[in-house]
Amino acid sequence: MEIYKDLQKALNAGTYVRLTLADGEHEGFVIALSPALVLLQAIHEWQDVGALVAPVETVEAVEISDYHDDQIKILDFNSVKRTKRYGWVRLGGWQDLFKSLQFKEKFVVVSAEDGTEVGLIDTIEADCVVIKAIDPGGNWQADEVEWPFDDITLVQFDDSYSRTLQRYVEKRASQPTSH
Known part of the structure; x- marks a missing residue:
């Protein structure tokens, strides 16, 4: 399951990613993962826009941009950080x-x-x-x-x-x- 491995890498690295799902693309940080579900701290237009959970099996692609380092700098500039505020969410x-x-x-x-x-x-x-x-x-x-x-x-x-x-x-x- 290559997608799961890519999600795991993104989670471990704290990497800013773009997930492609059937309903479109979502950007942010993978902050929790189980074999069944992925939790993304969603980012849109350099703003933290909440959280989304999708079935891992529906993730079509996990993309790390060539501009990752610059995107992180822009998010830091805008005071948007990878968050731990969803530690209470259970993904079993x-x-x-x-x-x-x-x-x-x-x-x-x-x-x-x-x-x-x-x-x-x-x-x-x-x-x-x-x-x-x-x-x-x-x-x-x-x-x-x-x-x-x-x-x-x-x-x-x-x-x-x-x-x-x-x-x-x-x-x-x-x-x-x-x-």
């Missing part, structure tokens, strides 16, 4: 990942080929996760969404979109309702 499999995210009460963005949902993890089953989803207007959806592990292509958290929705929902929940 989807169940472990979702349990660790649920424990931290993180809003997540769960993606599959046929769609994406944002929300809180409600329950974790043997073969799926159930999300209490939020619509783009910041409203809880009436029905929960079940995501079979086999269908999940990407999980994101601590990204601007989900963090903003989480803060918005929490603020609305803390405000008294008027009648």
Whole structure:
């Protein structure tokens, strides 16, 4: 499994990488790895934009740029460092990942080929996760969404979109309702 070896090298070296997945390219630092899942501290436009987890089997390429050293200098200049803040994330499999995210009460963005949902993890089953989803207007959806592990292509958290929705929902929940 050449991709796994490349991911392991990137993790060990703390190297800035570009991962090619079916949904596109993602840049950042590989900060955790298991045989099943890879955790990337995502970087976009020289900013730390949260974390993403993808199945190792879906990684098509791991690329270290010829400009790696210069890119690291630019990230340092912009005060973006490889982080250890995701040390609590468990990557033993989807169940472990979702349990660790649920424990931290993180809003997540769960993606599959046929769609994406944002929300809180409600329950974790043997073969799926159930999300209490939020619509783009910041409203809880009436029905929960079940995501079979086999269908999940990407999980994101601590990204601007989900963090903003989480803060918005929490603020609305803390405000008294008027009648």
